[in-house]
Amino acid sequence: MLDDVDLTCEAGEIHALVGENGAGKSTLAAIAAGEITADTGTIERSGRIGLVHQHFALIDRLRVWENVVLGHEPQRGGAIDRGAACAFVRDLGERYGLEVDPEAVVETLPVGIRQRVELLRELARDPGILILDEPTAALSPSEVERLFGTIALLTQRGVGVLVITHKLDEVFAHAGRVTVLRRGRVVEERPISATTREQVARAMIGGEIPAIPAHEPTHGAIAVRVAGLAVPGAIENLSLQIATGEILGIAGVEGNGQSALADALAGLTAFRGTIERPHSIGVIPQDRLLEAVIPNWSLLENVMLGRERATSAKASWRIDRAAARAQCTAIVERFDVRAASIDAPLSTLSGGNQQKLVVGRALVDNPAFVIAYNPTRGIDIGATATVHTELLAARNRGAAILLISFELDELFALSDRILVMTRGALRGEFSERRFDREAIGRLMVSA
Amino acid sequence: MNRESAKALAIGTFGVAAAMSLAMIASHVSPIVGFNAFFYGAFGGKQQIAETLASTTALLFPALGIAIAFRAGLFNIGAEGQLLIGGLLAGWIGTRIDVPPAIAIAAIFLAGAIGGALWGAIAGWLKAARDANEVISTLMLNFIAASLALYLVTGPLRAPDAAGPELSLLPHAYWLPTLLSHTRATIALPIALLAAFALRYVLDSTWFGYRLRAAGEAPEAARRAGISLSRVALWAMAWSGALAGMGGAALVAGELHRFNTQLSPGYGFIAIAVALVGGLEPLTICVAALAFGALESGGLALQAAAAVPKDAIHVIEGLLVFALAARRYLGARGAGAR
Numbered sequence A: 001m002l003d004d005v006d007l008t009c010e011a012g013e014i015h016a017l018v019g020e021n022g023a024g025k026s027t028l029a030a031i032a033a034g035e036i037t038a039d040t041g042t043i044e045r046s047g048r049i050g051l052v053h054q055h056f057a058l059i060d061r062l063r064v065w066e067n068v069v070l071g072h073e074p075q076r077g078g079a080i081d082r083g084a085a086c087a088f089v090r091d092l093g094e095r096y097g098l099e100v101d102p103e104a105v106v107e108t109l110p111v112g113i114r115q116r117v118e119l120l121r122e123l124a125r126d127p128g129i130l131i132l133d134e135p136t137a138a139l140s141p142s143e144v145e146r147l148f149g150t151i152a153l154l155t156q157r158g159v160g161v162l163v164i165t166h167k168l169d170e171v172f173a174h175a176g177r178v179t180v181l182r183r184g185r186v187v188e189e190r191p192i193s194a195t196t197r198e199q200v201a202r203a204m205i206g207g208e209i210p211a212i213p214a215h216e217p218t219h220g221a222i223a224v225r226v227a228g229l230a231v232p233g234a235i236e237n238l239s240l241q242i243a244t245g246e247i248l249g250i251a252g253v254e255g256n257g258q259s260a261l262a263d264a265l266a267g268l269t270a271f272r273g274t275i276e277r278p279h280s281i282g283v284i285p286q287d288r289l290l291e292a293v294i295p296n297w298s299l300l301e302n303v304m305l306g307r308e309r310a311t312s313a314k315a316s317w318r319i320d321r322a323a324a325r326a327q328c329t330a331i332v333e334r335f336d337v338r339a340a341s342i343d344a345p346l347s348t349l350s351g352g353n354q355q356k357l358v359v360g361r362a363l364v365d366n367p368a369f370v371i372a373y374n375p376t377r378g379i380d381i382g383a384t385a386t387v388h389t390e391l392l393a394a395r396n397r398g399a400a401i402l403l404i405s406f407e408l409d410e411l412f413a414l415s416d417r418i419l420v421m422t423r424g425a426l427r428g429e430f431s432e433r434r435f436d437r438e439a440i441g442r443l444m445v446s447a
Numbered sequence B: 001m002n003r004e005s006a007k008a009l010a011i012g013t014f015g016v017a018a019a020m021s022l023a024m025i026a027s028h029v030s031p032i033v034g035f036n037a038f039f040y041g042a043f044g045g046k047q048q049i050a051e052t053l054a055s056t057t058a059l060l061f062p063a064l065g066i067a068i069a070f071r072a073g074l075f076n077i078g079a080e081g082q083l084l085i086g087g088l089l090a091g092w093i094g095t096r097i098d099v100p101p102a103i104a105i106a107a108i109f110l111a112g113a114i115g116g117a118l119w120g121a122i123a124g125w126l127k128a129a130r131d132a133n134e135v136i137s138t139l140m141l142n143f144i145a146a147s148l149a150l151y152l153v154t155g156p157l158r159a160p161d162a163a164g165p166e167l168s169l170l171p172h173a174y175w176l177p178t179l180l181s182h183t184r185a186t187i188a189l190p191i192a193l194l195a196a197f198a199l200r201y202v203l204d205s206t207w208f209g210y211r212l213r214a215a216g217e218a219p220e221a222a223r224r225a226g227i228s229l230s231r232v233a234l235w236a237m238a239w240s241g242a243l244a245g246m247g248g249a250a251l252v253a254g255e256l257h258r259f260n261t262q263l264s265p266g267y268g269f270i271a272i273a274v275a276l277v278g279g280l281e282p283l284t285i286c287v288a289a290l291a292f293g294a295l296e297s298g299g300l301a302l303q304a305a306a307a308v309p310k311d312a313i314h315v316i317e318g319l320l321v322f323a324l325a326a327r328r329y330l331g332a333r334g335a336g337a338r
Helices: A024-031 A064-069 A083-095 A109-125 A141-156 A168-174 A197-205 A258-266 A289-291 A298-303 A323-335 A352-364 A381-397 A408-414 A438-444 B001-024 B031-043 B046-071 B079-095 B101-130 B135-156 B190-207 B208-218 B219-224 B229-256 B267-277 B282-306 B310-338
Strands: A016-019 A049-051 A127-133 A162-165 A178-181 A185-189 A222-231 A235-243 A247-251 A272-276 A281-284 A368-372 A400-404 A415-423 A424-430
Touching: A016 A024, A016 A064, A016 A168, A024 A049, A024 A127, A024 A162, A024 B101, A064 A109, A064 B079, A083 A109, A083 A141, A109 A127, A109 B046, A141 A323, A141 A438, A162 A168, A162 A178, A178 A197, A185 A197, A197 A289, A197 A381, A222 A247, A222 A258, A222 A368, A222 A400, A222 B208, A235 A400, A247 A381, A247 A408, A247 A438, A247 B079, A258 A281, A258 A368, A258 A400, A281 A352, A289 A352, A289 A400, A289 B135, A289 B219, A298 A323, A298 A352, A323 A352, A352 A368, A352 A381, A368 A381, A381 A400, A400 A408, A408 A438, A415 A438, A424 A438, A438 B267, B001 B031, B001 B282, B001 B310, B031 B282, B046 B079, B046 B101, B046 B190, B046 B208, B046 B229, B046 B267, B046 B282, B079 B101, B079 B135, B079 B267, B101 B135, B101 B229, B101 B310, B190 B208, B190 B229, B208 B219, B208 B229, B229 B267, B267 B282
Parallel strands: A016 A162, A016 A178, A049 A127, A127 A162, A247 A400, A247 A415, A281 A368, A368 A400
Antiparallel strands: A178 A185, A222 A235, A222 A272, A415 A424
């Protein structure tokens, strides 16, 4: 996984660790934090190394304060001192701009707040170095700003922060130094002032960034028509239309009804109102591991999911394995999925390659309507470029595409039109590719 | 047989051998004498082998059924009740028809399958329509099945000539042909083996089996791919019950030659252990059923020869299931936490 890696993180600095999926970043973080043991080499540390995982390691059914003090609970007379614990959490939160209600149960909190809890838990143990693995993958732009505010406070107090990320914008806006990992080796380490975005991107992928094809608006007839849509507890009276050959971007902070909209359009939830859409549909779900794939199964069996009955075999009850193999091989080749074999378990692939398979499965039959929900969340530059290229190619073939994303850059790069979703309603309309970042950002946070 | 199920089988075998040795030592019996008696009882001669095969058959049908439900993510504890209702319907049909023996035997097995399937489908329907926990519903349906069977055989369906609460004897022509003459080893065994191969084919090569496994492995991903979890629950429980019910039919037509409420000494529960030890893979389950069949018949001989109570065997089987279930549960939790 890793080969002869040297990495230093100084007290009080923000050090960015970048690299594609599967480059070994998370492994390196886990070794540094002592969660797994390296075969050879040494780790020297002054103070504790705290690690905040990309997929949070919180106990969902416990309260915030319970999660934070777990393992070193303040005690009084043999029982946990709940009052002291809550006061501790509040105090810590105020100091670092991480305000959370200590009495809230974790599973009721949105992703951005859960991350604060995770940070608080590590900060409670007074780390010398804090490692954040993909901390902004699920955050809205304003939450990202807030997070880096907290990180700045930490560095002022002498904590060294190692941020693992794909997002070069963040690296160049906030970090003091950058280390690039590729295939388990350090290929570059420099102060930010001595490098450029292009240089870092080239080092990450070991070559030039694939160019996204040119983007010409080709609006056709209306393909998807939603009128008066209501989903209890999430959406009230929502209407939208998508034309053939159009990508409609939905901007918004997570938890404003985007999931209900996607599920209603995919036919996965009960709704009121009318939805007219083509029968052939491809869906790229939001949560890859939970909603899109069966990690223990092979690539082949994962590609069959949802099309297990689409068969040309003579007996209609049988799965047509030969056809499935051919299709899986076609997806692997066309979408550049890098795997040992199509019979390998999907869990052996990097996140980016898993996602390419999910996208390939959704697009391979050229559906007339595509729902893409955060299609590049947590995947690297190369895989992101493949996914973007394929979405644009589907659009140019005449597909109507609903793109829900928490990344404004992604929406700007792909959308023909952008609507902003807040509290289950659509506001503002930005079209003809004249997107005003400030105006969209204001709408996203307006309640 | 995949590596995981082979591992489960090996662990099971060693675990049982070790626990049996301890039970013998605790009963002041030399393990050499004890195992000698045990193996003689299980494999010592034609009669012993036939007893082992009969127990194997009785366990194999419900174990295959349980595997179907477990693979779909449904913890079917109700094989005992499904077996009983299947046996009841089989025993009733057997006394009501007058057809050539081959057709009669087919009808008896079909009746067993239908009875078991209906009983299993109740729990499946409760799960699909009302999201009722299948552990509770199948467990409770066992008691209902036992009470219903007892009511029917003591009341409306009681044989006029019978000494106790039971149905009439099947016509001799409908008794299952034996594999070894004058023993209880019948052609139910090859039928069960056939069912195992059929089940493997269904799970691996049909879209129904694929949906069933997908629903069990990753319900949310399966649901989003358009697989109806309710439909899977209903059909998986029905097929699960059908196989257990065929086990009941095999006991009725092969051993008792009539239905009574003493049909099964808990085969439907021991079969849970068989299914788990067999790693929920049909062909491995056949091997596990043979091992448990030998434990049943050998355990009886052990009790007679060395005064090691047969209940000790059941305690060992229970511990084995406990260990396997814990391993499975902890394994799943470990993977989830990563």
